Amino acid sequence: MASGGPSPREGRKRKKKSDGSLRGKSGNDESQVQADIDTLTSSGHSALKRGDCAEALICFKKAYKAAVEIKETKVHRACAFNLGAAYVEAGKPQKGLEFLRKAQPGERRERVADLQYNLGVAHEALGDQAQAAGHYLQAAQLYRSQGDGSSEGDTCMKLARCHLRMKDCSHAAQVFQRAAESYRVAGRLDSAAVALKEATTHMLQCDSFSSEDIITMLSECLELSVSITDQHILGKLYNELGLSFSQLKLFAEASECYEQALPLVRPKPRRLAVVLQNLGAVHNTLGQYQQALDFHREAAALHGSQGSRRAQGRCFSNLGFAHSQIGELEEAGESYLHALQAFKDTEDHMGQWQACEGLGEIRLQLRDPDKATVYYKQALGVLSKCKDSDGSVQERLVNRLSEALQLRLSLQQRAPAARRANQDRNFYRQPRRVPDMNGGEPYQGRPLRKNQLNDHKAENGFLVGAAASSSGADGEQRPHGETVMLHTQSNSNPGAPHTQQPDYLSMLPEANRQGHTCGHTHT
Template sequence: IQKLTKAGSQALHHNDANQALCIFKRAYLHSLNLSEQQVQNACLFNLGAAYIAVGKAKKGLKCLVRTKLKGSQERDADLYFNIATAYDTMNEYCNSVKFYEKAISQYKKHEVGSIADAQIKLGYCFTNTGEPSSAAHAFREAGLLYQNAQKVNDAAMALREATKYMLQSDTFSKSDVLQVLSECLQLCKEITDPTLQGKLYNDVGLHYAELKCFSQAEQCFIEAMNLCSGGNFSIKKRAVQLQNLGAVNNALNQYEKSLRYHTEAADMYGALKERKAQGGCLCNLAYAYSQLKNYNMALFYYEQALCAFIEEGDLHGQWQVCEGLGATQFCLGNIDQAISFYKQALAVFGRSKDISDTLRKRIEDKLTDAIEYKVRHQPPASHTVKTTSL
């Protein structure tokens, strides 16, 4: 039984849950030949864990409950953790929350790694019950615990999740979120895995951008792009970073820099035949040119973007480009064409999944302005008189 238990635990550690289940079944059958109830309970506990690991949560839960009924000597904290995991697997998140919280309360203070693991699980349960604030608290607590346990990678990922759900909740102030982002950024610098480090820098950058902290976002995206080299080089990863950098430079009104980033990103997406992403870059290029008052270049890139979005059937992209084309034609003095594009934008908006009244009204207001401008600047009608011959 001892040999089988050791082998089963190793199989679970190496993510071979099916092999672990077979081994723990054998160990449990052997334990039935012994009179020691404690050994039987331990084997039944392991068997329950293995059933949960292979996705047979109901069977696993039955095993765990039986160990409790038989007076198992297994630690309550681990038992509650496994019961919570079983409920989690069955999507019974309210029960899962209850048992993860029980497990957390039962772990000893020095078992920070186990408590942090339970907090992470608890956080994801809260996301499934629609409680982003509670999820953020759980992930934040996990991050602090992982730091105490010297688990830098886990701590950084936990704080990233905390930030994500803080932003989804109305409980936290901007300064609260920025504090956690700053802590996460500090941990990023200590990570030695370049793939994970690059991913975290990108995610943190996106959160800074969401908070309109574009300078901080730019620095994060630069760090992420610098990691897209050597063995970690990926054309798509680099294209994403270039696109992000172009977007934040647009937001910072640094349009010349934005042009360089978006041009390179658009070329890369084109080589990858990712037309939707390429369309987004082309649209941003057009916007940058429009802000530099180079309306002919803006028109060119908006038209290129529209072709890409039409090919992909992307209605959201299409109405945005049509709105941009309307504004560009208006600036070029082509009022009739501007009106036509604004009408087209409204028509496509109506067919898309976008339901924002604010966005619809924005286009309607631009259309109204264009029509009124045309009326104000229309030449007066010529008056003709009839004459007769004498």
């Protein structure tokens, strides 16, 4: 039994007292019972606000039992309503439904909206998203008719998430927009900004909205963000807006959002690592490789200190790409080796073959076809373990392996000629011109070039991206990362720089709104 509740002895005494039947008692006695119900109900609401569901259930149960003994049906409905909502909050939705159904609508319509809301919460907890959505929709309409924009907004957020679970991202995006409008009317501008952010995130996942519509929504969200005072929420918001701008290939705007998020997330090392990783990736995409280096290094160090080995591997791969673009091939190879080990530690097969492909490309640039051949063979071997691999990726790797083998053969064939030339020069003691130590011009391979993000996809509201450190179909090498823009490496143009989503699903609480969870006290 939760602390602060009546002792068992007191409970038994109270029950014995009530067993005397209140039906034959005077009005004064009924008034005393009514006062007891009010006290118990108030105590129950206070317990819920403290998060003490056990104590709340004790209070509401006693209130309900007392209400059964008096003739006032309105009080009985109110107590059933409160007890049902408390059961839902305590994680017992089926039991909660039993009592919520007993709370038939009375003459006060504000209770109808609360009842519909709590019924929605119960069905949602039971996994019946369609039923929950129906109740939430009724509640939202009733709240609007009452001019309660705040409650309407909260209900729309719940409704939108039901649509997401039913894989209807288009409808969910529209409901998020409605939530933003309701919050704006209620003066909750910070909540409106978050709702708009959710809307744009899911607008990007379906074909029902134009880029112009999404950009307009993002701009409105940025305007509303100035009203957010909570730095934790604001930092997450700017990071997610940056991801949305990246999906639209508006990388300059994405960079600005990440820059704004940076000082806000500094107290949170894990979130700071994510924003630094995103900043490095977007600088890679903009071709600002020198500026990107420090972001990659700091992000890799932070991910390592937080035990996020896989994310650390993606940062090392991004770092390798940046080094390769400014001609620092040895440093690039070292970074790719760190990435490869991280992916092996986390059994990330996709990351492994991409790192191997990057290493193969570096070894070709360094005129080392033997090692390049080894890495391309490793990449093909690991690729075969990836379930979602694309035939175009395998074809690209085979082509690069073929080029490495051809280079090795060419060097082997030219080596005897170079040795004979040296022998002739020594024999005649006359200088002979040798084109190259290995008999030819240095192998240039395919130049590492900047790539653009494309083929961005979203999945189930929370998106995890594949890292990329590979060359595309045209030989372009790509950096690595983790992103809300799912960029599978089975695509024909793989390997764009990736950004990462932090470890959270939503900026809004999924639990029942406190005012509606508890319902209203009716006596």
